Amino acid sequence: MPTLLVQLEAEERRISFVFGQSLRHILDGADIGVRTGCRGTGACGLCLVRIEVGEVGEPTFAESIHLDNAQRAQGMRLACQVIPQHDLRITLLSPAPKSAWRRLDGQEAWCGKRCLVFPLRNLSPLVKGSYGVAVDLGTTHIRLSLHDLASGHWLAERWGLNPQVTVGSDIITRLMVASESPEQARIVSQQAVMAIGEALWDIAIREGIDLQQVVRLTLVGNTAMLALLSGQNVGRLLQPDHWVGAIDCAPDDTQAWAIAWGIHPQAVVEVLPPLAGFVGSDLLAGVITTCLTEHEAGSLLIDFGTNSEIALWDGQILWVASAAGGPAFEGSGIRCGLPAEPGAIYRVTWQNGVFDFTVLAGSEPRGFCGSGLVDLIAGLVRSGQLTRMGRFSPTIPSEGFGLIRGERDLVLTKRDVDMFQRAKAAIGVGIQVLLANAGMGCQDLRRICVSGAFGSSLDVPNAQEIGLLPRISPDRVELCGNTALTGCEEVLLSPVAARRLQHLKDRARIINLSQCSDFDTLFLENLYLQPL
Amino acid sequence: MMDLLIKALLDGDQAQAIIQASKLREAGVGRRQIITDGVEAAMAQLDAKCTVEQFNLLEIMLCGRAATGVMKVLYPPSTPPPQTKGAVVIGALEGDVHDLGKNIFKMVLTAKGYRVVDRGKDCPVERLIDTAEQEAALAIGISGLITTVIPQVLQIKDKLVARGLGHIKVIAGGAALKQTLAQRLKVDFVAQNAFDGLHYLDQMRG
Numbered sequence: 212m213p214t215l216l217v218q219l220e221a222e223e224r225r226i227s228f229v230f231g232q233s234l235r236h237i238l239d240g241a242d243i244g245v246r247t248g249c250r251g252t253g254a255c256g257l258c259l260v261r262i263e264v265g266e267v268g269e270p271t272f273a274e275s276i277h278l279d280n281a282q283r284a285q286g287m288r289l290a291c292q293v294i295p296q297h298d299l300r301i302t303l304l305s306p307a308p309k310s311a312w313r314r315l316d317g318q319e320a321w322c323g324k325r326c327l328v329f330p331l332r333n334l335s336p337l338v339k340g341s342y343g344v345a346v347d348l349g350t351t352h353i354r355l356s357l358h359d360l361a362s363g364h365w366l367a368e369r370w371g372l373n374p375q376v377t378v379g380s381d382i383i384t385r386l387m388v389a390s391e392s393p394e395q396a397r398i399v400s401q402q403a404v405m406a407i408g409e410a411l412w413d414i415a416i417r418e419g420i421d422l423q424q425v426v427r428l429t430l431v432g433n434t435a436m437l438a439l440l441s442g443q444n445v446g447r448l449l450q451p452d453h454w455v456g457a458i459d460c461a462p463d464d465t466q467a468w469a470i471a472w473g474i475h476p477q478a479v480v481e482v483l484p485p486l487a488g489f490v491g492s493d494l495l496a497g498v499i500t501t502c503l504t505e506h507e508a509g510s511l512l513i514d515f516g517t518n519s520e521i522a523l524w525d526g527q528i529l530w531v532a533s534a535a536g537g538p539a540f541e542g543s544g545i546r547c548g549l550p551a552e553p554g555a556i557y558r559v560t561w562q563n564g565v566f567d568f569t570v571l572a573g574s575e576p577r578g579f580c581g582s583g584l585v586d587l588i589a590g591l592v593r594s595g596q597l598t599r600m601g602r603f604s605p606t607i608p609s610e611g612f613g614l615i616r617g618e619r620d621l622v623l624t625k626r627d628v629d630m631f632q633r634a635k636a637a638i639g640v641g642i643q644v645l646l647a648n649a650g651m652g653c654q655d656l657r658r659i660c661v662s663g664a665f666g667s668s669l670d671v672p673n674a675q676e677i678g679l680l681p682r683i684s685p686d687r688v689e690l691c692g693n694t695a696l697t698g699c700e701e702v703l704l705s706p707v708a709a710r711r712l713q714h715l716k717d718r719a720r721i722i723n724l725s726q727c728s729d730f731d732t733l734f735l736e737n738l739y740l741q742p743l
Numbered sequence: 744m745m746d747l748l749i750k751a752l753l754d755g756d757q758a759q760a761i762i763q764a765s766k767l768r769e770a771g772v773g774r775r776q777i778i779t780d781g782v783e784a785a786m787a788q789l790d791a792k793c794t795v796e797q798f799n800l801l802e803i804m805l806c807g808r809a810a811t812g813v814m815k816v817l818y819p820p821s822t823p824p825p826q827t828k829g830a831v832v833i834g835a836l837e838g839d840v841h842d843l844g845k846n847i848f849k850m851v852l853t854a855k856g857y858r859v860v861d862r863g864k865d866c867p868v869e870r871l872i873d874t875a876e877q878e879a880a881l882a883i884g885i886s887g888l889i890t891t892v893i894p895q896v897l898q899i900k901d902k903l904v905a906r907g908l909g910h911i912k913v914i915a916g917g918a919a920l921k922q923t924l925a926q927r928l929k930v931d932f933v934a935q936n937a938f939d940g941l942h943y944l945d946q947m948r949g
Binding site: 383600601602625628629632633731734735738739 | 755799800801802804805808842843846919
């Protein structure tokens with residue numbers, strides 16, 4: 212693959228690219244923001260770069276309008292117009308302001324483009340050209356996407372860290388801090404509000420979108436995130452009595468948010484209500500977008516995360532549970548763990564005694580993300596280098612299994628395996644308890660929808676081998692990406708989806724796993740790295 | 744034969760551990776010796792592993808379960824309780840329904856010869872204190888996975904002192920408590936893991 216060298220203020224970046232993409236697209240994909248006012252059509256002339264070394268062909272018509280002879284003589288071009296074929300070295304002349312927000316791409320995106328399930332809103336001709344925003348407010352990450360409300364077209368997407376992680380990485384700590392005083396609650400709420408604003412601003416600058424045209428914003432999240440955002444009932448979530456009951460997380464004044472975000476002041480801002488203390492609207496959105504309750508009995512949805520949520524449809528009842536397994540699937544708490552970002556090993560294969568791996572964005576490997584971890588552990592088990600109990604064979608040194616040795620070691624430690632086992636066991640218990648409540652067994656499952664941390668790159672047979680997923684035919688396992696966001700988009704764009712979401716409440720039944728009498732025994736059984 | 748028992752325990756093989764313990768008894772080895780040279784030796788090896796970051800929850804749970812099984816064989820519920828190093832009352836506080844950590848602590852203490860009185864999960868402070876008084880306990884062990892139990896933790900020592908039971912030590916453990924200093928929690932010791940708590944108890948007994 213040809214290489215693009217980019218001179219930035221502080222560093223030089225090296226990016227491999229495939230032929231056919233514009234320079235702007237390549238840069239944006241590597242999260243090097245370029246200023247633009249036209250979403251890359253060549254109309255605004257803002258995305259200036261200077262070609263230092265390399266062949267790029269003749270200027271396009273758009274460039275001939277925006278660039279004068281002197282500029283062209285200096286090698287200036289528009290990033291959206293240049294489609295490089297060979298190695299290239301450039302300097303950015305109009306970088307976008309530094310942003311913590313990234314495009315959702317490749318791994319993160321859900322089968323490339325959206326295929327909407329539900330019919331669109333009927334918009335009066337007056338509001339044509341209006342946009343809607345869907346937000347998935349997660350504990351660790353915030354993801355949002357912008358759409359044309361009339362056509363349903365997807366326009367832009369961003370993801371970034373939830374700044375509340377500075378208050379506490381886990382939900383409980385944040386709830387504790389927010390429940391100390393109304394002032395604290397306001398600060399924590401504002402962190403999330405501001406973050407959403409920054410993401411929208413990033414879209415405005417980099418895609419050239421007028422935020423005043425955003426007339427609707429729909430938000431989903433787990434219950435704690437919704438409570439922290441609205442500042443309602445934060446303290447009650449700390450009491451186990453409220454975990455399975457309904458909790459009001461409706462915000463008081465969304466107009467102030469709309470103004471802070473710079474969207475239309477009369478924009479409809481809806482925070483989709485959670486089902487109960489530990490079942491948020493993020494899971495409900497997932498149930499909607501996968502049409503879980505529209506299919507035959509025996510459909511299971513697992514939303515993998517720090518708190519994984521599990522929903523089982525038995526034909527009449529939607530059984531729901533939340534399993535707190537820790538952040539291992541998201542690459543946190545693992546020695547060489549990474550979220551699914553460039554440099555993360557997302558696939559590991561073991562063949563003929565040799566491990567091979569694939570890195571996201573084709574860059575230098577810096578660590579494993581969740582799916583890479585699953586592959587590596589399954590490979591070690593299959594090759595007899597790791598017992599089902601989670602113990603390395605005597606040939607593995609005590610510091611752990613080294614996938615890469617060299618300048619930067621990439622090692623899987625025994626502690627990593629332990630963290631993974633615990634996270635996996637929590638979910639295994641959840642699945643078994645829900646199945647038991649529905650009077651079903653693994654063999655009755657007809658469909659499994661996997662959403663959340665693993666994106667779309669989970670190797671299903673590997674996941675089944677170590678008991679992360681029940682063993683059903685792999686072609687009945689669907690990797691759905693982030694169903695919370697896609698479900699939220701459905702509700703944003705379609706009143707039919709919104710109505711269906713409201714009706715889910717009547718069918719759902721919540722199970723509190725920690726109150727199961729045989730939790731310990733089940734948990735112990737599920738710690739083994741063996742099929743469910 | 745003792746080595747076989749230790750191996751079975753470390754492998755977490757409860758059935759094999761019980762077989763080996765029974766064989767040792769038939770060969771005339773005393774209960775006390777089986778515990779000291781077998782169960783405790785296995786625990787010590789596990790302990791050493793835990794301190795070098797080789798911790799694996801499944802191994803510990805399995806080993807603990809196997810050890811508890813062996814103890815039941817050595818001292819069936821019908822036999823008079825053995826001479827123990829003393830009683831320890833444990834529980835997860837009111838509002839906390841997670842008790843995995845507490846159960847591991849129980850297994851480790853039992854294997855090392857303490858008599859553990861488990862008051863289960865969601866347990867009020869008063870009930871723990873009542874039990875500690877009845878059992879003439881050395882210590883009360885409380886676990887907290889969620890930070891909401893902290894107000895209850897803060898009361899325990901004062902309540903013990905008020906009832907003239909200030910000599911009973913309070914040990915706290917669990918995710919929500921272990922980063923906090925003992926002084927701030929008003930307890931005698933904050934254990935980082937089950938073995939840490941065990942060392943404190945052993946040390947305290949002298």
